[in-house]
Amino acid sequence: MxxxxxxxxxxxxRMILGFIVKVLGTFMELGLPWVLAYMIDEVIxxxxxxxxxxxxxxxxxxxxxxxxxxxxxxxMASKVGRDTIVTxxxxxxxxIQNLSGRQLDYxxxxxPIHTIFIVPLAGCSAWAYEPPLFLxxxxxxxxxxxxC
Numbered sequence: 001m002x003x004x005x006x007x008x009x010x011x012x013x014r015m016i017l018g019f020i021v022k023v024l025g026t027f028m029e030l031g032l033p034w035v036l037a038y039m040i041d042e043v044i045x046x047x048x049x050x051x052x053x054x055x056x057x058x059x060x061x062x063x064x065x066x067x068x069x070x071x072x073x074x075x076m077a078s079k080v081g082r083d084t085i086v087t088x089x090x091x092x093x094x095x096i097q098n099l100s101g102r103q104l105d106y107x108x109x110x111x112p113i114h115t116i117f118i119v120p121l122a123g124c125s126a127w128a129y130e131p132p133l134f135l136x137x138x139x140x141x142x143x144x145x146x147x148c
Contacts, residue, residue, distance in 0.1 A: 007088055011080045018076035025069030028062045035059050 008015070039055045 004084075007084050008080075011083065014076060014080055018073050018080070021069050021076065022073035025066050025073060028066035028069060031062045032059060032066070035062065 035055060035058055039052065039059075043051045043055050
């Protein structure tokens with residue numbers, strides 16, 4: 001956890017600003033029911049169409065403001081996450097590149113990453129993890145990869 005916190009420190013200002021923007025957006029959302037209750041209790045009994053329209057505009061401003069602030073806060077959080085992950089991946093790549101041969105031999109060799117192929121066959125899917133298995137899944141019925 002300390003490692004991740006270290007990577008997040010350069011973005012602390014952006015995270016605090018995003019938190020403030022998110023809180024403002026939340027307050028705007030919470031203001032909508034309050035304005036509606038005020039309109040029902042205080043404004044509508046006065047039978048003033050101009051006041052009703054004015055408070056309707058206030059509700060519209062609150063709704064648009066809440067959406068804008070919440071979307072902006074989510075964008076800011078996403079940018080912090082993206083930039084942090086880019087930095088972590090870069091540092092990991094540099095660290096792996098700087099390993100000696102003896103350190104590399106310590107780690108076992110893993111099989112290559114497999115790709116899952118999904119092939120529609122008469123309304124169902126056959127799953128295979130490698131192209132040769134994919135061909136066997138398509139060609140033979142008793143294959144374990146044929147899920148039909």
